[in-house]
Structures are given as structure tokens and as C-alpha cells.
Amino acid sequence: MNTASPTPSLPADLKSFIEDMPKAELHLHIEGTLEPELLFALAQRNNVKLAYDSVDALRAAYDFSDLQSFLDLYYAGAAVLQTEQDFYEMTAAYIARSRADNVRHSEIFFDPQTHTERGIGIDVVFAGIARALREARDTHGFSSGMIMSFLRHLSEDDAFATLEAALPLRETYSDLWIGIGLDSAERGNPPEKFARVFARCRELGFHLVAHAGEEGPPQYVVDALDVLHVERIDHGVRSEEDPALMQRLAQQRTPLTVCPLSNLKLCVVDDMRKHNLARLLHAGLAVTVNSDDPAYFGGYMNANFLAVAEALRLSRTELVMLARNGFEASFLPAAEKQRLLLELDSYCTAT
């Protein structure tokens, strides 16, 4: 159990600077954007019985003691997603919310196994998410990528079966499907468990990322790099416990996709003022700010930026470094990355 930190309030000009700053989000589980209101609406539409009888009762249950206590509710909540339209509406709602935070690019995790094990076709999952992302790109210039993630509490054979089921869709979603990730319960499910399937994904030319060093030890970060050959580490905050790893991450500029409000809600830190994000940044690591599962953790991108800005008293320069790292660590093509970085520069010059 943790409580929100009492933090000094931010000067109004710094607050609006953060809110209007262009951002990239690189660590976002689309199933974790399912707000209780939509969750209840979908449950009613699809005749799914929920364990809570109101939106308020469900929200009140979002009081987590660790990652597993959250995952139990997250997987139960995802059961309301049944049709292509459901996945579309969830994704469209996330995009609308993110555009309000001036997110310009988002690389989105999705967990097909959460749905296929309930009998939902993997094609349904891809189609609903992709329809919303393409619409946002074509209508609003909101760019995005899809990162299919394997659930690490399941077997590697299961991950291989998911990959086999998804590969026939690769051509159809070649404009969006950019990578492979690894998420779910970290402790006891080390990176080596997925060495073979990640090697195959690497051969296939996907970008690779993995959750590591959220609850798990720094050695999992080392193994994600050396065994899985990932390009970014999702979370990675426990890397600080290993000085040699810290040096390596700084030297290689391996991006860490840090999720401050998630870390607070899942008791990875007990007070935002103790979060190591600023220390990691000052040690030269390519730290980025992200929202992880915003419907469950109390905020989207701006809420995460504002929380660390307040609690850690970050300067404008530090905040811009974080935003810049987000664009630089993205898997965008070089020209597009450059265009967005220039936009960030112009914003800073003009503001």
C-alpha cells in the first residue's frame, strides 16, 4: 500500500510547458488503457459478468501491493474485449487521450495470448488495434507502431505458437507491426526462458524489447541485453543496483522506458520523491517517461511527466532531455525521428 506523495506544486508556466511539449510514448500496454467506464460498457455489450458491481467499486480495487496483484485485475478486465470493434474503441480512446497530452508518436504493446486463450482470434486483436492506429495516422498525423508481447508466465512453446499464428498477418500490418516484447510476471520468469523465440524474432527482423529490472534483479537486465539482444529495456529501474550495468547502459545509451506512476502504484518505490529517474538521467542513461497502464495507475503521459517534475524538482532542461530521449529511442525511421526532434526544438525555442 502506498499513498500519493505530497509534492510542492509546480509553477504554472512549467506545468503548461510540460503539458504542451511534444512527446513520444514507448511503453504502453493497450489493454492497460481500458478505463473502468469503457470496461463496464463492453461487459454489458458482450454479456460478460464482472466481479465488481460499479465503476467506482472497480476503481476502488486499484490498490495494488505488487505487479502480480495488478496483473490479476488487468487480465480479468481484458476479458470484456471480444470483437474487433472492442479493440478499436479501446485504442481510439487511448489515442484521443494521448493527443490531448501532445503525444506525437506511440509504440504500443499488445498481448495476444491474453485474448487467444479466451478463444478470440489473433486476427481480431490485430485488426481492431490497427484500424484505430491507421485512422489516427491518416486523420491527425498521429504516428505509431505495434509491439506484440509474449506473456512470460506462459511457456516458450506458447510464445512460439503465438508467433506462428501472427506471422501470416505480418504483410497486412507491415505499416505498423514493428517489434516484439516480453511482459507479465517478471520474478521467476527470466529472459533465458525466451532465448529461442527471441532469436527467431531477431532473424525475422523485428525490433526487440523486454521488461526487465522492474521487480526482477539487475541480472535480468543484463540477460535481456546479452541473451535476448533487446534494443530497449522496459522499466530497468533496478539497474541502479549494479554499477557495472549502469556504466554499460550509459556508454551504450540503451534506452530505459521508465514508468513513474506505475512504479509508485506497484510499490516499486514507496514515494515518488525517492524515484531514481533523475539519478539515472544524471548518470547518462537514455531515460524516457511513459505511462505503462494509465487506466490502472492514475495517469497518462502528462500526469507522469508532472509527477516526476514535481517530486524530483526537475528543471526545464531535464524535462526536455526526457522528451528528446523518447523520440531518439523510438523505432521511427530516421527522417521522421528528425522531423519530430526538430519540432521539439522549435517548441523549446518558442516557449
Ligand SMILES: Nc1ncnc2[nH]cnc12
Ligand atoms: N508493468 C507491467 N509489467 C509487466 N507486465 C505488464 N503487463 C502490463 N503491465 C505490465
Ligand SMILES: [Zn+2]
Ligand atoms: Zn509495462
